[in-house]
Amino acid sequence: MAVTALLLTAACGGGGGSADAGGVTLTYALWDDVQQGAYQQCADAFHKANPDITIKISQSAWDQYWQNLTTQMVSGGAPDVITMQASYYPQFVANNQLLDIQPMVSADRIDLSQYWPGLADLWVKDGKRYGLPKDWDTIAIVYNVDMAKKAGVDMSGLTWNPTDGGTFEKAIARLTVDANGKRGDEPGFDKTRVAVHGIVPELNDGSQGQNGWGDLAVSNGFTFIDKNPFGTRYYYDSPKLAETADWFRRLADKGYATPYDKTSSLGPDTMLNAGKGALGITGSWMIRTYLDSKSQKFAFAPLPTGPQGRKSAFNGLADVIYAGTEHKDAAWKWVKFLGSTACQDIVADDAVVFPAITSSVERALKAHKAAGRDVQMFVDEAKAPGGTFLLPVSDHGDEINQIVSTAMEEVWLGQKDARTALTAANQKVNALFSGG
Amino acid sequence: MTTATLTKTETAGAALPRRRRGDGRVALAFLAPVLIGFAAFYVYPAVRGAWYSLTDWNLLSEPGFVGLDNYAELVRDPLFWNSLKVTAYYVVLTVGMQIVLGLGLAALMHRLTRSLVLRSLLVVPWLVPSVTSALLWMWLLDANLGFLNHLLVSLGLDNQGFLTSPELAMPSVAAINAWGATGYTTLLLYAGMLLVPQQIYEAAALDGTGEVRQFFRITLPLLRPILAFVLVVSLIDSFQLFDAVAVTTKGGPVDATRVVYYYIYEEAFTHFKMGYASALALSLVLILGLLTFVQMRLLRASRSDLA
Structure with missing residues (x-):
């Protein structure tokens, strides 16, 4: 009996937000431990302004984050406010787990134009709004400064095409060095014994290829989906994508990149940090990981x-x-605060990610500059007209991820040519939508 | 003399116990902790699982009854059949490695040394949590930065994608787990060997039988019940492969290590298809039950040649 009572009390105490002494405690979930400090500062500032509301931050790593969230939702005790990623939110919307905040946004007259163009609309489905933007990211090349200097490679203004790879491939070839010190573009280069690979591509990159093949494919004229967000027809069978995938695979054939079956499972940043590669393609959320590196x-x-x-x-x-x-x-108040300059300026000063509010972005740039980090190109890319594309957001994100990444693996391993593998994958993907 | 008689009568008394009332209740009280645990953590979830396998539950929505749809889908699902295939491949590899290595080590210990230190050292890998050992080996076997590949390259050989090439990934995972489990298997087999009466070996030695012949003619046949037990346990155990795959390969490359447990986990907690995952799990229960039954039959495990 006593045990049951104890369990019951524990179960009650474990619930999401409990009201104590007239105040409210909100749980706020995020995955990035690097950003936790900045958001704790936001939480403290918020608590000062609203003494009756306390924010409890609950952080868990990316791999466990989504699973934890689902389990918590099943048991009815999910965090009150949740950091959400665009490709993950449709499944929660489909199961009615997220609150429509459009009425509050309208009532409080939130100025949606303060956010970076395009960000706020990602979170609208069927006239309902599910989130306020907090940050954004773009993609750039990261390279080893000493290796580039030694090779005499100029990394600015590179060009690329899927046929000969343009000056980008020339740079990669030049940066590749074999065991005898011969470079990838020199006669006598031994592609079987490479000491430093010119590129460490992130090929195992889901269904979007955010860190590489997706960006180059789009620059080659590829479009992921008929309508974004919430299209229902994917175009993975496009020859533009297949050409791009073939180009990436040829890099390994030429010895400029590690063959896929001999790629480290520890990730490109580990490889680059170990000095085994000269360049990679990465996102702005990795700025600190690379620029704060002690080894390179x-x-x-x-x-x-x-x-x-x-x-x-x-x-x-x-x-x-x-x-x-x-x-x-209370949850809306907190979300409103998170989406305001008051909090986003704090995030900007912390200089880990770029905040969603346009004016706060300049502040983040200044903070980076003060710390001696040159990250202007990420913002320039975001500002360039037509310079960016939104990652596809649709239903069935998880299944698409598995289908496309398996097909891509078949391409990287040379088991199938890109056209065949991707056409088959595209049929499976589109069947998910016709099947309901 | 008196003592002997006494013992005899006592033994006789124990062999023919008089029925005492209330025994059942006392027995129940002693069994209760186990029974409650069994009911709460095995029977209840199993029954719920059986029910979910007939629904389209996705964790967040209300489960809706779909009859045998999940099972029909399962039969047509190439990934399910592939997962069974790679699991079987893994089981053969890892159980084979464990038994062969375990027998060898146990025989060495049995015939050469009774050192307690050695015996304890053998189980050390088994004491390492499997996630830790998987992580450790993931680093050691890494295609570019791993120590093993460093050795291969310094010997003038090519580096190998132990966990990243479709051919090597499964053998590597099997070897990692065999590394962890062999010590335990060895101990079980060693204990079995100690049960073989010493006189048989002495007699064989008098007849001039060599060590190798003794092993195959005496040790192995008399070890059968223990071998059967080890085989059944390690078979069921290795069917449940999950952690090493989750840590090192995540089912890749191209489904080469997407074993059935990992597939069930993915369907349930990544794709939230709880109903379908339950159907997968129940099919696995069926397969495992059948396998165990066949094995026990084939090996006549309950009977020993020593009796």
Whole structure:
């Protein structure tokens, strides 16, 4: 009996937000431990302005984050406010787990034009709004400064095409060094014994190829989906994508990149940090990981210009409210605060990610500059007209991810040619939508 | 003399116990902790699982009854059949490695040394949590930065994608887990060997039988019940492969290590298809039950040649 009573009390105490002494405690979930400090400052500032509301931050790593969230929703005790990623939110909307905040946005006359163009609309489905933007990211080349200097490679203004790879491939070849010190573009280069690979591509990159093949494919004229967000027809069978995938695979054939079956499972940043590669393609959320590295000196360069221009993936996060929260008003207040300059300026000064509010972005740039980090190209890419594309957002994100990444693996391993593998994958993907 | 008689009568008394009332209740009280645990953590979830396998539950929505749809889908699902295939491949590899290595080590210990230190050292890898050992080996076997590849390259050989090439990934995972489990298997087999009466070996030695012949003619046949037990346990155990795959390969490259447990996990917690995952899990229960039954039959495990 006593045990049961104890369990019951524990179960009650474990619930999301509990009201104590007239005050409210909100749980706020995020995955990036690097950003936790900045958001704790936001939480403290918020608590000062609203003494009756306390924010409890709950952080868990990306790999566990989504699973934890689902389990918590099943048990009815999910965090009141949740950091959300655009490709993950449709499944929660489909199961009625997120609160429509459009009525509050209208009532409080939130100025949606203060956010970076395009970000706020990502979170609208069927006239309902589910989140306020918090930050965004773009993609750039990261390269080893000393290696580039030694090779005499100029990383600015590179070009690329899927046929001969343009000056981007020339740079990669030049940066590749074999065991005898011969470079990839010199006669006598031994592609079987490479000491430093010119590029460490992130090929195992889901269904979007955000860190590489997706960006180059779009710069080659590829479009992911008929309508974004919430299209229902994907175009993975496009020859533009297949050409791009083939180009990436040829890099390994030429010895400029590690063959896929001999790629480290520890990720490109580990490889680059170990000095085993000269350049990679990465997102702005990795700025600190690379520029604060103690083993190598890195710098960023804009992505190469493809046949259709320079195209960077553009993605954003938002704060959403759990539909099962007991404190809707308090949760909205917190989300409103997170989406305001008051909090986003704090995030900007912390200089980890670029905040969603346009004016705060300049502040983040200044903070980076003060710390000696040159990250201007990420913002330039975001500002360039037609320079970015939004990552596809649709239903069935998880299944698409698995289908396309398996097909891509078949291409990287040379088991199937890109056209065949991707056409088959595209049929499976589109069947998900026709099947309901 | 008196003592002997006494013992005899006592033994006789124990062999023919008089029925005492209330025994059942006392027994129940002693069994209760286990029974409650069994009911709460095995029977109840199993029954719920059986029910979910007939629904389209996705964790967040209300489960809706769909009859045998999940099972029909399962039969047509190439990934399910592939997962069974790679699991079987893994089981053969890892159980084979464990038994062969375990037998060898146990025989060495049995015939050469009774050192307690050695025996304890053998189980050390088994004491390492499997996630830790998987992580450790993931680093050691890494295609570019791993120590093993560093050795290969310094010997003038090519580096190998132990966990990243479709051919090597599964053997590597099997070897990692065999590394962890062999010590335990060895101990079980060693204990079994100690049960073989010493006189048989002495007699064989008098007849001039060599060590190798003794092993195959005496140790192995008399070890059968223990071998059967080890085989069944390690078979069921290795069917449940999950952690090493989740840590090192995540089912890749191209489904080469997407074993059935990992597939069930993905369907349930990545794709939230709880109903379908339950159907997968129940099919696995069926397969495992059948396998165990066949094995026990084939090996006549309950009977020993020593009796």
